[in-house]
Amino acid sequence: MRIHSSALQYFDAVRRAGSIREAARRLNVASSAVNRQVLKLEAEIGTPLFDRTPSGVTLTTAGEILAHHVIVVLQDLDRTSAEIEALKGARVGHVEIAAVESVCSSLLPVVLGRLRERAPRVTAEVKMMGSGSIPEALETGMADVGFAFDLPRYPDLRQVYVASFKLGAIMASDHPLAGREKLSFAACSDYPLVMAARDLSINQLLAPVMRQANRQVDPVMRTNSIELMHQLVRTGEAIAFQTPIGLETMIESGALVHVPLNGPILSDLGVYVRAGRSLPAPVDLFLQLLTAELQERQRNEQSDP
Numbered sequence: 001m002r003i004h005s006s007a008l009q010y011f012d013a014v015r016r017a018g019s020i021r022e023a024a025r026r027l028n029v030a031s032s033a034v035n036r037q038v039l040k041l042e043a044e045i046g047t048p049l050f051d052r053t054p055s056g057v058t059l060t061t062a063g064e065i066l067a068h069h070v071i072v073v074l075q076d077l078d079r080t081s082a083e084i085e086a087l088k089g090a091r092v093g094h095v096e097i098a099a100v101e102s103v104c105s106s107l108l109p110v111v112l113g114r115l116r117e118r119a120p121r122v123t124a125e126v127k128m129m130g131s132g133s134i135p136e137a138l139e140t141g142m143a144d145v146g147f148a149f150d151l152p153r154y155p156d157l158r159q160v161y162v163a164s165f166k167l168g169a170i171m172a173s174d175h176p177l178a179g180r181e182k183l184s185f186a187a188c189s190d191y192p193l194v195m196a197a198r199d200l201s202i203n204q205l206l207a208p209v210m211r212q213a214n215r216q217v218d219p220v221m222r223t224n225s226i227e228l229m230h231q232l233v234r235t236g237e238a239i240a241f242q243t244p245i246g247l248e249t250m251i252e253s254g255a256l257v258h259v260p261l262n263g264p265i266l267s268d269l270g271v272y273v274r275a276g277r278s279l280p281a282p283v284d285l286f287l288q289l290l291t292a293e294l295q296e297r298q299r300n301e302q303s304d305p
Contacts (some may be wrong), residue, residue, distance in 0.1 A: 011049065012036040015063070016142065020055040071141035078280045084263045093122040093282030098134050098143035099126055101226040102246030103269070107297070108147075111290045118289070122282040130224065131201045136270045145282045145290075146272040149201040150241075160274040160287055163294040164261040165243035165301055167205055167267045172234055178257040185261060186213040194232050194240040195215065197224035201270050202241055205265055230256065244301065269294070 013023035014034065024031040042049050045131040049063035059067055078093065095115075099108060103127060112124055129137065131148035138146045139156050146157075169188050171178055178186065185206070185265070195217075210217055220238060223229060229240040230247075234255055250256040271290060273279060279287070 007037040007041040007044075008070050010034045011041055011066070011284065012074055012141075014038060014057060015048065015059060015067055015070075015140075018058070022056075044164075061106060067140070072277075075141060075144075075274075075277060079278070092122075094282055095124045095145065095283050095286050096143045096148070097124060097126045097145050097286075098129055098137040098145040100131055100134075101128050101241065103147045104128055105226075105246040107245060107293065111286070111293050114289045115286050119282060119285060122284070122285070130199060134272065138272055141274075144273065144279075145277045145286065148270055148272065150204060150268050151201075151270055151272070154272075156275050157272045158277075159275055160271045161291045161294060162268050162270045163298040164266040164268050165245055165298070167202070167241060167243055167265040168249065168258045168260040169239050170230070170233055170242050170256050170258050171239050172236070173178075173254050173257050175237060175239070175257065177239070177259065177302060180259050182262050182264075183259045184213070185209045186215060188239045188241075188261075189217055190216050192236070192238040193219040194229050194238045195222045196220035196229070196241070197222050200224060201267070205267055206241060209261065209265065210264075243269070245269060245297070259299060268274065 008028070010023065010033075012021055013027050017026060020038070021031050021120065024034045027034065038049065045062065047062045047064070048060050049066060050057040051060055086182075097108070108126060109208070112126075115122060127137065127143060128156070129250070131151060133147040134143075134146035135154045137143040146288065147285040151157075156222075169177070169183050174180055175191075177183060180187075195205050195206075219257065226242065226246060228240070230250065232238050233240050234250075241261070244251065244258050247256055247258055251258055271287065273283075
């Protein structure tokens with residue numbers, strides 16, 4: 001639906017792309033058309049909305065104020081479009097998702113598969129990023145739904161659901177510690193450790209445990225790639241740390257073992273949307289399916305010893 005000024009649509013595209021040329025490419029229009037609409041909007045408002053540099057554009061203070069308004073308007077337009085289509089008997093729309101890597105390997109495919117069964121004309125796009133980047137993606141309208149571990153409270157976000165999972169040591173099935181029911185961090189530190197990059201939320205949970213262990217920890221590697229962690233652990237004696245989310249298939253096949261750390265240490269997987277937003281029907285349906293799946297996985301987690 002294009003019931004709002006093209007200038008607002010083009011302004012938002014430039015804001016997202018950080019470049020008039022790239023915005024034009026995504027919109028499939030000429031760069032001159034995009035630039036003309038932005039200049040028209042700036043003339044109407046009476047002040048520049050972008051600082052233009054050789055490498056692209058960034059929002060001015062006035063641009064940031066307008067951007068907040070445009071995000072609310074265009075997201076509300078998405079909801080209105082979905083409601084009008086629903087009156088026609090069609091369930092159509094789009095869901096933008098920002099998610100941490102571990103969620104993308106098993107949880108999201110299951111939920112998106114069910115979404116497609118229920119609403120074949122609803123499309124989705126998934127952007128993989130660290131937990132710390134999720135709030136900005138939601139606040140700036142880059143995502144409708146965000147998955148993040150152990151986020152602090154953000155006034156501009158609403159937590160739709162949170163599920164707690166045990167943080168554990170992951171290792172090859174033939175590792176000497178693989179048969180334990182629980183493990184201390186000190187016991188794990190006797191073996192090579194593959195640690196998460198410092199900006200990942202796992203480190204926040206492990207920090208007090210590492211201090212309590214009172215051992216010098218020199219990991220053989222730090223990485224922000226969960227997949228790389230898995231591969232390194234599968235091929236040697238190294239140990240990494242993660243919740244079971246994203247490991248389900250490998251645990252079932254016997255490729256990896258997840259042993260909870262003493263405590264237990266719980267990691268909260270939260271599902272977030274922008275606060276105060278009326279959600280379009282497709283996003284609401286996705287959240288219903290997602291919540292049901294998380295509830296089931298949490299029940300399974302709690303039933304384990």
